[in-house]
Amino acid sequence: MTKYIFTTGGVISSLGKGIASASIGKIMESRGFKVAMMKLDPYINVDPGTMNPYQHGEVYVTEDGAETDLDLGHYERFINTETTKFSNATTGQVYNAVIARERRGDYLGKTIQVIPHITDEIKERIRKAAHVSKAEILIIEIGGTVGDIESLPFLEAARQFRLEVGYHNALYVHLTLIPYVRSAEEIKTKPTQHSVGKLREIGIQPDILICRTEKALRDDIREKISLFCNVNKDAVIEARDAESIYQIPLVFKEQGLDKIILGQFQLKSKSTDLKDWKKKVVQRAIHPRHKVAVAVVGKYIGLQDAYKSIYESLIHAGIHNDTRVAIKKIDSEEIEKHGIGSLLDDVSGILVPGGFGYRGIEGKIKAIRYARENKIPFLGLCLGMQCAVIEFSRNACGLKRANSTEFDRKAKYPVISLLEEQKHVKDMGGTMRLGAYPCKVRKGSLAYKVYKKGLILERHRHRYEFNNKYKNLLEKKGMVFSGIYPKKNLVEMVEISNHPFFLAVQYHPEFKSKPDKPHPLFRDFITTALKHQKK
Numbered sequence: 222m223t224k225y226i227f228t229t230g231g232v233i234s235s236l237g238k239g240i241a242s243a244s245i246g247k248i249m250e251s252r253g254f255k256v257a258m259m260k261l262d263p264y265i266n267v268d269p270g271t272m273n274p275y276q277h278g279e280v281y282v283t284e285d286g287a288e289t290d291l292d293l294g295h296y297e298r299f300i301n302t303e304t305t306k307f308s309n310a311t312t313g314q315v316y317n318a319v320i321a322r323e324r325r326g327d328y329l330g331k332t333i334q335v336i337p338h339i340t341d342e343i344k345e346r347i348r349k350a351a352h353v354s355k356a357e358i359l360i361i362e363i364g365g366t367v368g369d370i371e372s373l374p375f376l377e378a379a380r381q382f383r384l385e386v387g388y389h390n391a392l393y394v395h396l397t398l399i400p401y402v403r404s405a406e407e408i409k410t411k412p413t414q415h416s417v418g419k420l421r422e423i424g425i426q427p428d429i430l431i432c433r434t435e436k437a438l439r440d441d442i443r444e445k446i447s448l449f450c451n452v453n454k455d456a457v458i459e460a461r462d463a464e465s466i467y468q469i470p471l472v473f474k475e476q477g478l479d480k481i482i483l484g485q486f487q488l489k490s491k492s493t494d495l496k497d498w499k500k501k502v503v504q505r506a507i508h509p510r511h512k513v514a515v516a517v518v519g520k521y522i523g524l525q526d527a528y529k530s531i532y533e534s535l536i537h538a539g540i541h542n543d544t545r546v547a548i549k550k551i552d553s554e555e556i557e558k559h560g561i562g563s564l565l566d567d568v569s570g571i572l573v574p575g576g577f578g579y580r581g582i583e584g585k586i587k588a589i590r591y592a593r594e595n596k597i598p599f600l601g602l603c604l605g606m607q608c609a610v611i612e613f614s615r616n617a618c619g620l621k622r623a624n625s626t627e628f629d630r631k632a633k634y635p636v637i638s639l640l641e642e643q644k645h646v647k648d649m650g651g652t653m654r655l656g657a658y659p660c661k662v663r664k665g666s667l668a669y670k671v672y673k674k675g676l677i678l679e680r681h682r683h684r685y686e687f688n689n690k691y692k693n694l695l696e697k698k699g700m701v702f703s704g705i706y707p708k709k710n711l712v713e714m715v716e717i718s719n720h721p722f723f724l725a726v727q728y729h730p731e732f733k734s735k736p737d738k739p740h741p742l743f744r745d746f747i748t749t750a751l752k753h754q755k756k
């Protein structure tokens with residue numbers, strides 16, 4: 222039987238509910254339980270795939286090809302259970318399913334209402350996530366902030382859930398903010414009292430409070446929170462700003478959060494071990510021996526969340542190399558306006574991430590040319606690979622107007638173009654090439670040296686592909702096609718032979734990197750960047 226932990230957020234958004242939830246997952250996993258995680262998102266889009274990164278941040282892609290919330294990326298980085306399409310449900314999906322059933326006549330004669338029809342569908346999805354993952358503990362993070370109109374059905378479903386599974390099989394964690402008021406030199410509990418009050422109005426009494434705070438929670442403050450919020454004092458957990466997000470599980474464990482959860486669930490603990498995590502991840506993340514700077518040249522650099530998994534993957538590669546990776550975020554449109562100038566002088570590696578649309582493309586292409594000609598380690602991801610192909614076609618193969626048909630429908634040399642099957646696609650949602658596909662790695666290539674494997678599985682999210690018509694020409698000029706999806710003969714990896722590290726991939730390796738198991742592409746990119754820096 223599965224135990225359920227619901228996490229909600231109060232006072233303000235952006236408190237790190239995803240990381241707090243994932244950290245709870247980590248400490249319960251360290252107790253020997255099979256943990257899985259799920260996110261409920263209150264917005265009406267069916268999935269975030271149709272949203273701009275500035276609206277939503279990164280779209281995280283699961284192995285089975287769902288476009289999901291970026292919090293699922295945190296889940297996979299912290300715990301071992303892989304997420305699936307059942308790990309994320311949105312209001313859009315819930316209503317879609319209920320309305321489809323209504324049209325079919327499944328509810329003939331009845332009025333369809335938020336309670337019970339919408340809440341039943343939500344509960345069903347939670348049960349399904351538990352069933353599919355075979356989790357002993359399922360953590361369900363509810364998006365938004367308590368008090369929002371749109372998250373109410375999810376909270377109501379969470380309330381009903383405990384009634385159905387029994388008191389000792391579900392618990393509620395509320396993440397809240399204890400602000401520090403500088404003029405009064407005091408930390409304040411009132412917003413938390415109000416937020417918990419709001420939850421109680423809905424019928425949820427939180428069992429555990431996780432308090433984000435700049436200052437330590439003194440004993441008297443804990444007592445006050447406990448009294449006013451009706452939560453045991455030892456279940457008032459302090460979550461002070463940490464140097465690394467990977468510290469948070471240790472912070473929770475030190476305060477006995479795992480024991481509190483075990484108690485509530487009447488579970489006997491199995492093992493308990495976070496020693497490796499502490500030694501191999503946290504200590505190195507905080508006190509690395511080396512430092513290296515790499516540039517990320519993209520167009521969504523103004524928002525921390527837009528390239529979340531990429532930034533984390535660079536940090537993981539740094540942890541492996543005992544190195545602090547300083548990420549220099551460069552807006553590719555700046556390069557378009559003012560040229561490269563000295564922008565890339567102080568970096569030892571250049572990464573060009575994925576993206577959509579023409580804006581900023583020419584700047585990325587310039588940065589790639591710079592990396593290729595000056596032999597600076599380069600990693601291109603998805604659109605980054607497509608730009609690398611365009612750059613090489615234009616500047617090394619004499620195809621002056623080479624382009625992707627995404628940017629120039631009538632390109633003279635369409636080196637990146639749509640597959641026949643994509644040309645007929647009308648709906649924009651969920652119709653890209655999505656999820657994990659196998660890729661054959663060419664022996665003797667840089668890619669093979671990196672992966673040390675002939676067959677890999679990587680996640681995709683794109684519509685356009687390399688156009689095989691240009692393969693021979695590009696190969697003659699020194700481009701190596703080192704990864705192929707055999708079934709359709711699609712190019713998945715390109716590299717350049719007379720260069721220390723120039724590798725670009727059509728897929729998204731950043732979705733599979735973990736702090737204690739960095740993705741090999743990022744790992745070796747940073748290793749080579751360190752070597753480049755020494756030179």
Ligand code: GLN
Pocket residue numbers: 574575576577578602603604605627682683684685686
């Ligand atoms: N816009 C490109 C495509 O659709 C690349 C997508 C991406 O980088 N994720 O193929």
